[in-house]
Amino acid sequence: MIAAATLATSSPDREMGINRSSSDALQIDRVDALLPQTQCGQCGYAGCRPYAEAMVREQAAINRCPPGGASGIHALGKLLGREEIGLDPACGRERPRVQVRIVEADCVGCTKCIQACPVDAIVGAPKRMHSVVAELCTGCELCIEPCPVDCIETLPATRPRMLTDESSQSRTRYRARQARLQRIDLQTRSQRDQALSNQSQEGSTRAAVLAAIARGRARREQKKR
Numbered sequence: 001m002i003a004a005a006t007l008a009t010s011s012p013d014r015e016m017g018i019n020r021s022s023s024d025a026l027q028i029d030r031v032d033a034l035l036p037q038t039q040c041g042q043c044g045y046a047g048c049r050p051y052a053e054a055m056v057r058e059q060a061a062i063n064r065c066p067p068g069g070a071s072g073i074h075a076l077g078k079l080l081g082r083e084e085i086g087l088d089p090a091c092g093r094e095r096p097r098v099q100v101r102i103v104e105a106d107c108v109g110c111t112k113c114i115q116a117c118p119v120d121a122i123v124g125a126p127k128r129m130h131s132v133v134a135e136l137c138t139g140c141e142l143c144i145e146p147c148p149v150d151c152i153e154t155l156p157a158t159r160p161r162m163l164t165d166e167s168s169q170s171r172t173r174y175r176a177r178q179a180r181l182q183r184i185d186l187q188t189r190s191q192r193d194q195a196l197s198n199q200s201q202e203g204s205t206r207a208a209v210l211a212a213i214a215r216g217r218a219r220r221e222q223k224k225r
């Protein structure tokens with residue numbers, strides 16, 4: 001069964017100013033609405049929406065989402081008018097959903113799991129114990145591998161599939177995180193450009209001062225002769 005998330009009323013692509021035809025954007029919204037919103041990346045894309053974009057642009061096959069499974073492929077094939085094919089085993093296998101839990105006594109507070117979580121489902125602070133907010137965890141398991149002390153364990157999820165409201169919540173949280181990372185990236189780049197520009201200005205000023213000193217020295221030498 002696939003999460004039948006409702007269509008977004010406004011496209012994030014349009015909000016983000018990406019130059020794309022409105023019919024493409026609408027179709028991406030429709031395809032995205034058929035994806036589970038686990039944001040696990042097993043399809044080979046950074047999340048459900050990038051995979052939806054690739055399918056609409058006919059750059060990706062419809063059988064790359066293990067959490068969506070066979071029913072997901074069926075729904076995508078129907079919407080996109082493509083042949084229904086079996087799940088690509090290279091992407092993973094269809095299996096019951098899991099959720100994760102942090103063994104808090106072992107957590108060293110490195111924050112690596114927070115950085116890996118695509119939907120901000122982990123709370124914690126540097127050198128403090130971290131916890132997973134169970135209601136927000138999609139079971140993507142992306143936090144497990146980065147944990148240096150292996151203190152994140154998987155459990156069977158309380159619900160076997162993402163329900164519509166969970167998918168919707170996950171989509172919103174994923175988009176909010178992406179927007180935040182984009183802002184941070186822009187800020188970092190702007191700070192770096194400013195630092196380089198300051199360095200270059202300091203360099204020009206220093207060169208001008210050295211040139212003035214050299215001219216003064218040359219004038220003095222000339223007067224002595």
Ligand code: SF4
Pocket residue numbers: 035036037038039040041042043044045046047048049051064065066067068
């Ligand atoms: S649930 Fe995972 S595999 Fe499926 S589309 Fe989303 S990110 Fe890709």
Ligand code: SF4
Pocket residue numbers: 099100116117118119120121122132136137138139140141142143144
């Ligand atoms: S807590 Fe871990 S498994 Fe759950 S959504 Fe975040 S990264 Fe995925």
Ligand code: SF4
Pocket residue numbers: 102106107108109110111112113114124130146147148149150151152
């Ligand atoms: S990655 Fe592991 S040790 Fe680091 S904060 Fe997360 S749970 Fe704790």
